[in-house]
Amino acid sequence: MFEDSKSLKVREESFVARHARSVPPDKGIPVDRIECQHCKMVWHRPSGAGRPPHFCSDACKQAAWRLRAQLKLRDLANSRLRNTSEDIERFHAELAAITLRTPLRETRILPLLRELAGAPLADRRTAQQLYKAAVLRWHPDTGGDTATFQLLQAAYHEAKRYEL
Incomplete structure (x- = not known):
């Protein structure tokens, strides 16, 4: 039921390694270069750490969704003019x-x-x-x-x- 401190520390380290926001690419660890789709900020993270995020923060994600909605409305207005x-x-x-x-x-x-x-x-x-x-x-x-x-x-x- 209770974990010893060694297994807790190993689990904690693996969690930090999996969820690290930026890993320097020159440490000998294979890393993926990730770029935010909205603000184009670049960061590195360990290779194989799951699906890469598309945005660096929730604020960028929300701004990208707002921009996408505005573009859809503009395209709808343009399609009306075309028809x-x-x-x-x-x-x-x-x-x-x-x-x-x-x-x-x-x-x-x-x-x-x-x-x-x-x-x-x-x-x-x-x-x-x-x-x-x-x-x-x-x-x-x-x-x-x-x-x-x-x-x-x-x-x-x-x-x-x-x-x-």
Whole structure:
């Protein structure tokens, strides 16, 4: 139950060796050079001491995650701008073609929802999931186009009618 002081000291030394933040590379011990992905700080640690960390501290990790979130938002805004030129004209023409006599074809509903959601053609999400993704992208309150949003609503209404 109680450990002797020698085994405790050996266990403590091995813990320190495994978790050392920096080991000088000139001591004859094989070491790995590790670089923080955020601040690029470099340190060394013994080779084979487990999976190397990606960040030097929690502050760097949090800053990297914040930066990543900002880049995702910027990319989302850029993708909206990329889609708005020729795609909107095509969506407007498709909305104009929908009348009581020529409703949206059943075979066109899911591909249209995938296209409006920005999903690949082989996406297996349901019509409701595709609709929710497309609403985030095309709603007029978030900078989307009104006519394209009306086409989205018409496609979703038909999808519910056909129970897709």
